Amino acid sequence: MDMKSLIEQSKIARQKAYVPYSKFPVGAALLTEDGQVYLGCNIENSSYGLANCAERTAIFKAVSEGVTKFTGLAVVADTDRPCSPCGACRQVISEFCSPDMPVYLTNLKGDLQQTTVGELLPGAFTPEDLDNAGKQKL
Numbered sequence: 001m002d003m004k005s006l007i008e009q010s011k012i013a014r015q016k017a018y019v020p021y022s023k024f025p026v027g028a029a030l031l032t033e034d035g036q037v038y039l040g041c042n043i044e045n046s047s048y049g050l051a052n053c054a055e056r057t058a059i060f061k062a063v064s065e066g067v068t069k070f071t072g073l074a075v076v077a078d079t080d081r082p083c084s085p086c087g088a089c090r091q092v093i094s095e096f097c098s099p100d101m102p103v104y105l106t107n108l109k110g111d112l113q114q115t116t117v118g119e120l121l122p123g124a125f126t127p128e129d130l131d132n133a134g135k136q137k138l
């Protein structure tokens, strides 16, 4: 799937957002290695801190079905600048996607900021950091 189609898919995902509190719908479309697309929207809660962002919804849907290899991510919201993922999502994206994977940040006006996972979170904490750590030395 090409970049434009992935961005279109993120807009379709956005239409499912559950955002009674922020009224700020976000959509994400995550492309897998074998060409499938997982859609995600933000899902809020009356306990506000429990909101799940669109990006993490898409990733958690895929991982929960055993799919962990990704080749692209598109994000869209009705923002002035292309929608910028929050810090929590940047960390979760970094867990599953290689630093050179393209990320397409967009808005409804059609602005596009093409970036990468590594640019979104330079120096991310990784599973390798845990492997290389001293164990049980307090």
Ligand SMILES: O=c1ccn([C@H]2C[C@H](O)[C@@H](CO)O2)c(=O)[nH]1
Residues within 6 Å of the ligand: 019, 022, 024, 026, 041, 042, 043, 044, 051, 052, 053, 054, 055, 075, 083, 084, 085, 086, 089
């Ligand atoms: O990249 C982003 C930024 C924000 N949100 C959500 C979280 C919350 O539901 C609403 C307002 O922050 O937007 C996302 O889903 N993705």
Ligand SMILES: [Zn+2]
Residues within 6 Å of the ligand: 053, 054, 055, 056, 085, 086, 087, 088, 089, 090
């Ligand atoms: Zn987020």
